[in-house]
Amino acid sequence: DAGVTQSPTHLIKTRGQHVTLRCSPISGHKSVSWYQQVLGQGPQFIFQYYEKEERGRGNFPDRFSARQFPNYSSELNVNALLLGDSALYLCASSPPAPGPGSYNEQFFGPGTRLTVL
Amino acid sequence: AQSVTQLGSHVSVSEGALVLLRCNYSSSVPPYLFWYVQYPNQGLQLLLKYTSAATLVKGINGFEAEFKKSETSFHLTKPSAHMSDAAEYFCATSTGTASKLTFGTGTRLQVTL
Numbered sequence: 001d002a003g004v005t006q007s008p009t010h011l012i013k014t015r016g017q018h019v020t021l022r023c024s025p026i027s028g029h030k031s032v033s034w035y036q037q038v039l040g041q042g043p044q045f046i047f048q049y050y051e052k053e054e055r056g057r058g059n060f061p062d063r064f065s066a067r068q069f070p071n072y073s074s075e076l077n078v079n080a081l082l083l084g085d086s087a088l089y090l091c092a093s094s095p096p097a098p099g100p101g102s103y104n105e106q107f108f109g110p111g112t113r114l115t116v117l
Numbered sequence: 118a119q120s121v122t123q124l125g126s127h128v129s130v131s132e133g134a135l136v137l138l139r140c141n142y143s144s145s146v147p148p149y150l151f152w153y154v155q156y157p158n159q160g161l162q163l164l165l166k167y168t169s170a171a172t173l174v175k176g177i178n179g180f181e182a183e184f185k186k187s188e189t190s191f192h193l194t195k196p197s198a199h200m201s202d203a204a205e206y207f208c209a210t211s212t213g214t215a216s217k218l219t220f221g222t223g224t225r226l227q228v229t230l
Binding site for chain 2: 042043058106107109
């Protein structure tokens with residue numbers, strides 16, 4: 001079975017531009033989360049979507065937005081890019097929890113490396 | 118807010134030696150705890166998870182971790198390091214079944230001959 005896929009793998013933009021990153025979850029997974037990983041740091045939570053609704057938002061400015069489509073794929077959009085937005089952007093998908101109180105593991109994609117010049 | 122602290126940004130061990138990567142958590146409620154591994158230019162792979170079942174958790178590739186509530190720790194160990202274990206390791210925590218993961222700053226493991 002295919003894992004989480006992300007596109008593009010690498011992207012170079014200049015300050016002030018806009019970028020769209022795409023994620024396809026594992027088949028059957030309805031939840032998608034986005035994380036930003038700046039070089040040398042751990043991933044930081046940006047958004048979580050479940051059944052096309054936003055379920056969580058991290059401490060990121062409004063320049064960051066996302067959406068989930070009927071096929072559960074997702075896009076992360078970043079407007080007015082800053083140098084500090086340079087990072088690896090990771091997408092993770094989760095299956096429905098098997099039961100109350102159980103944990104549904106997050107499966108990560110390979111990420112999109114964004115460089116802002 | 119829940120958080121995890123990883124002690125040591127770089128750890129170097131000889132091949133065949135014990136691997137010990139440290140993680141302490143801060144939580145007001147019983148947490149879910151995880152260890153992920155990240156190889157260069159790749160995403161994150163789950164090594165093991167603690168979800169309030171057994172306190173000694175066995176994961177993939179010979180790794181295991183023990184949840185110690187008295188020490189608020191969840192250290193990752195492997196009895197004998199292999200060259201292929203060289204990677205970045207992240208400890209993470211979550212509050213619930215479908216909530217966000219909060220990661221530590223990572224520990225880079227180097228394995229030498």
